[in-house]
Amino acid sequence: MDFVLSELCDQVMTARAGHKPLFVMGGGSKAFYGNYRPVTPQDGHCLLDMTPYRGIVSYHPSELVVTVRAGTPLAELEAALAEHGQMLAFEPPHYSPSATVGGCVAAGLSGPRRMSAGALKDFVLGTQLLDSEGRILSFGGEVMKNVAGYDVSRLLAGSHGIFGAILEVSLKVAPRPMEELTLVLPATQAQALSSFALWRGKPLPISATSWSGDDDRAEGAMRVRLSGAPPAIASARQQIGGEPMAPDAAAGWWQSLREQTHPFFAPGQPLWRLALPPTAAALGLGPTLIEWGGGQRWLSGAHDAAMLSETAARLGGHATLFRAGHAKPPADGVFHPLAPGIAAITRRLKQELDPAGLFNPGRLVLEL
16 A cells, blocks of 8 residues: 555656646546536646555444545445444445545535434544645544644545545444334425424434425425334334334435435436525425435525525525536536635635645635
8 A cells, every 4th residue: 555655645746746736536426526527638637546545444343433545435434334233324425336435525425314413524533635745644533632723634524625635534433223213204395394393302313304295385205214222213203103114115215315316316407405404494496305304405407506595595504506417507616605714714724735726626616
């Protein structure tokens, strides 16, 4: 692995000397996400392929922590954790068997369990970063602790590689639940949001929720996944009601949301992701799929980007064009404009970690 790391450092130094941007690449499973366009020879890009830099560096099941190289296939890491009855609690999506751990962290995406377990960034304990001078920088570690200044390890989650190439990451892991049960209940979107709000105020072992339907006002289906000890699940089932799904069907349902294989996520259509306070009412904006107790809402089809951004901001959230489909991305990028304070911190970090502007220019913020 020292040879692979040396090669990566050499590539960075060559790109820096030639004033060429570097496109950091893992398995390519999330290449569609962000301000992305295919790399062509005319661009003069250097492709920094991280997939050879792979392998689990250390894994301490009793301490619930694993350190892994960025090019390691995500499926390989999850299989190793499963052997010890453990998992990545934030259920990161793969979208392809080629998904890597580095891409997982750089994209910053979490799956259905995020509402109860927390987001990916909450599980990042430490990172190693290859910067634009070919240096290997270490942040954080393998234990939770207070740090002075920026918690750079967590800031790398969802950074789309604009600060440098993630080499290694240390992650908290979690035990797999003793038991899981998914309940299905008929509900309109408004009824589902009301139920989600009611359940948030109760000590129920809910690990995922969703609502889907053909129309905002029509009756759709609400699904609730319970995870934990059998007595807690039995008690929650009595309070919630509904019909239990067969285990295989339930697993398939949550997998279809996590990996976006559900028909709602049809590849050709534009797909918008709205992150909103769960208390926000039904939006009335057409085909909608709701996750995270109302905190994540997917909209499929053509929408006015400015209107969606304005609506999300008014409600205290933000909107992202997650997949452009056949639509043309907005001129100001697919992400919601950064708040002034966050934009200033992002620019400062970019200047500190990548002053040459080598890594993934424009991928997260068009002007960086």
